[in-house]
Amino acid sequence: MSNRTGLAPGKNPLQVELKLEKRVPTEYAVDSHHWLILHGRYVCMARKPLCFKCAVSNYCSYKPKTMPA
Numbered sequence: 001m002s003n004r005t006g007l008a009p010g011k012n013p014l015q016v017e018l019k020l021e022k023r024v025p026t027e028y029a030v031d032s033h034h035w036l037i038l039h040g041r042y043v044c045m046a047r048k049p050l051c052f053k054c055a056v057s058n059y060c061s062y063k064p065k066t067m068p069a
């Protein structure tokens with residue numbers, strides 16, 4: 001999800017983690033971990049993200065936004 005959205009692109013999990021650590025303010029580190037997991041589980045799902053329901057779609061780099069079926 002970090003790659004798809006452009007939040008913290010990287011070629012492997014370590015690169016993504018390091019970019020997330022730079023990007024996310026320290027005071028949000030713990031909460032953002034949970035927010036990203038929940039967002040990936042219920043909205044930005046791997047196979048079919050629900051872009052049309054997504055509260056952060058305006059900030060997301062993913063171009064082929066999904067539409068309702």
Ligand code: SF4
Binds near residue numbers: 045049051055057
């Ligand atoms: S707009 Fe789509 S791809 Fe981007 S974060 Fe939301 S659900 Fe994910």
